[in-house]
Amino acid sequence: MQQSLARAKVLIEALPYIREFNQKTVVIKYGGHAMVDEELKKNFALDVILMKYIGLNPVIVHGGGPQINRFLEKMRIKPSYIQGMRVTDGETMDVVEMVLVGKVNKEIVGLINHCGGRAVGLSGRDGDLVQARKMTLLSRPEVENAPPELIDLGRVGEVTRVNPEVLRTLDEKDFIPVIAPVGVGEDGQAYNINADLVAGAIAARLNAVKLILLTDVEGVKDADGRLLSSIAKDSVEQLIEDGVIQGGMIPKVRCCRAALEGGVTKAHIVDGRQEHAILLEMFTHEGIGTEIVQ
Numbered sequence: 001m002q003q004s005l006a007r008a009k010v011l012i013e014a015l016p017y018i019r020e021f022n023q024k025t026v027v028i029k030y031g032g033h034a035m036v037d038e039e040l041k042k043n044f045a046l047d048v049i050l051m052k053y054i055g056l057n058p059v060i061v062h063g064g065g066p067q068i069n070r071f072l073e074k075m076r077i078k079p080s081y082i083q084g085m086r087v088t089d090g091e092t093m094d095v096v097e098m099v100l101v102g103k104v105n106k107e108i109v110g111l112i113n114h115c116g117g118r119a120v121g122l123s124g125r126d127g128d129l130v131q132a133r134k135m136t137l138l139s140r141p142e143v144e145n146a147p148p149e150l151i152d153l154g155r156v157g158e159v160t161r162v163n164p165e166v167l168r169t170l171d172e173k174d175f176i177p178v179i180a181p182v183g184v185g186e187d188g189q190a191y192n193i194n195a196d197l198v199a200g201a202i203a204a205r206l207n208a209v210k211l212i213l214l215t216d217v218e219g220v221k222d223a224d225g226r227l228l229s230s231i232a233k234d235s236v237e238q239l240i241e242d243g244v245i246q247g248g249m250i251p252k253v254r255c256c257r258a259a260l261e262g263g264v265t266k267a268h269i270v271d272g273r274q275e276h277a278i279l280l281e282m283f284t285h286e287g288i289g290t291e292i293v294q
């Protein structure tokens with residue numbers, strides 16, 4: 001009796017959130033590090049399917065950094081990153097597109113469909129969804145007051161425009177879009193874009209009610225390693241400058257800030273290794289991880 005009452009209470013706790021998010025878009029970035037084991041991947045798929053069936057519009061953007069690295073290692077190419085971005089020469093770009101679009105994307109789509117959902121895989125090149133240009137990245141000078149230098153990352157892109165037409169068409173037919181972070185340049189060439197940045201840009205363009213970034217840590221931590229449950233968007237740059245936020249966490253917090261500035265209501269960085277992380281974040285009073293706030 002007690003147990004069934006507890007179960008009913010869980011459902012009732014979700015009710016205000018289900019009502020609030022009805023017909024709203026939620027962009028979920030599924031990081032490569034969160035794709036840990038088969039059980040976790042299946043639970044991710046089930047969370048997304050549940051969201052769709054209770055009336056939300058989930059849009060998935062996935063990463064695949066570790067999966068790309070495994071392939072590069074087989075080819076004896078050493079991965080290299082600057083400020084969380086992969087240095088991408090022509091050969092690496094071929095591997096990036098092959099692994100992200102040909103492998104990781106298809107696996108996620110296959111899993112969602114196998115679990116009873118209706119997913120369609122896309123890259124940013126399909127329907128000109130994610131348009132890009134070469135990313136300009138400035139060095140952070142070691143010596144005080146030294147002028148920053150332009151870093152050449154090869155075929156790494158930044159988003160210039162999101163064309164949501166193809167996503168609207170899929171939504172009309174109740175498909176769940178699963179997007180690989182490869183963009184298209186003016187020259188028609190592919191660009192490798194950090195998946196967090198793609199998720200942030202799509203969330204802003206779709207006026208998403210939430211952006212959720214699933215990663216492999218509990219959330220953003222302070223200098224002593226304690227979880228920060230909330231960060232004001234205007235303190236993000238200071239935390240980067242102080243060296244508290246580093247590496248792959250940099251594009252995450254920056255994209256959350258940009259998404260909020262672009263009209264997204266809430267942005268969260270959440271531990272994708274936790275079972276049903278999406279449901280806990282979306283439909284419980286406590287929430288989990290770090291919220292970036294206005």
Ligand SMILES: Nc1ncnc2c1ncn2[C@@H]1O[C@H](COP(=O)(O)OP(=O)(O)O)[C@@H](O)[C@H]1O
Pocket residue numbers: 031032033034063065214215216217219220221222244245246247248249250
């Ligand atoms: N302040 C911080 N709080 C939490 N993680 C941080 C912080 N600074 C750097 N990181 C690193 O960022 C990583 C997440 O980025 P990344 O590896 O690119 O994840 P993903 O593959 O999910 O995109 C964490 O595993 C952690 O090592």
Ligand SMILES: CC(=O)N[C@@H](CCC(=O)OP(=O)(O)O)C(=O)O
Pocket residue numbers: 030031032033062063064065066068084085086096156157181192193194195196248
């Ligand atoms: C420019 C850049 O760094 N692109 C990323 C794209 C994939 C990604 O972002 O994957 P995760 O989310 O799993 O890290 C890369 O090549 O690894």
